[in-house]
């Protein structure tokens with residue numbers, strides 16, 4: 001079934017374009033497809049569900065239930081529409097809200113996230129909402145809150161799969177996890193192109209520290225290293 005973008009309604013088309021999946025989305029879906037055994041039959045949660053396409057991929061892999069959270073009302077509407085169209089409506093719930101708040105006290109088998117964690121202050125770039133990419137000065141405003149809340153929302157034997165810009169501190173994430181009894185493994189690494197508009201807004205100290213390390217510039221073209229992490233409690237990795 002085609003997604004109902006009414007050609008006659010440019011405002012609606014723009015709204016959906018703002019939620020278009022990115023290279024990060026694709027990498028996350030690819031990593032999840034490679035661990036279908038962890039998805040099948042499980043209760044899954046996505047924080048920052050955007051278009052809903054990652055939840056749709058999890059539904060296609062056989063997740064028993066799909067829960068999504070997004071701060072943007074448009075994302076919740078678009079996500080529910082997509083999941084219903086693809087036949088997952090009966091097992092799906094999407095909540096508008098901030099990070100873990102809508103699922104306080106609940107636990108899941110698998111938690112996935114492609115959080116806004118680009119090191120810049122909130123601004124509308126590339127036709128996206130200001131909430132899409134910006135992770136604040138060091139990029140970690142939401143990432144740190146995610147890591148702080150993760151253990152309290154994972155079922156026994158559960159795990160998380162998340163995208164992680166290499167230029168916002170892999171070591172800090174490793175340390176935060178270790179302090180909470182968790183461990184991480186890099187399951188995929190890619191280079192993503194970073195458009196000028198975004199590079200121009202990157203926190204200068206991050207750019208200075210990471211250029212030639214995890215950020216690579218060739219003339220006018222810039223790329224950043226992005227990892228997909230699998231996170232589990234120490235000793236629980238299967």
Ligand SMILES: C[S@@+](CC[C@H](N)C(=O)[O-])C[C@H]1O[C@@H](n2cnc3c(N)ncnc32)[C@H](O)[C@@H]1O
Pocket residue numbers: 019020021022024025028047048049050051052053054069070071072075097098099113114115116129131132133142
């Ligand atoms: C980089 S996008 C990823 C969207 C989708 N998961 C994907 O991969 O295509 C990040 C998403 O997080 C949402 N978001 C931003 N701040 C949030 C918050 N405090 N709580 C929940 N979601 C948030 C944004 O609205 C956006 O949809």
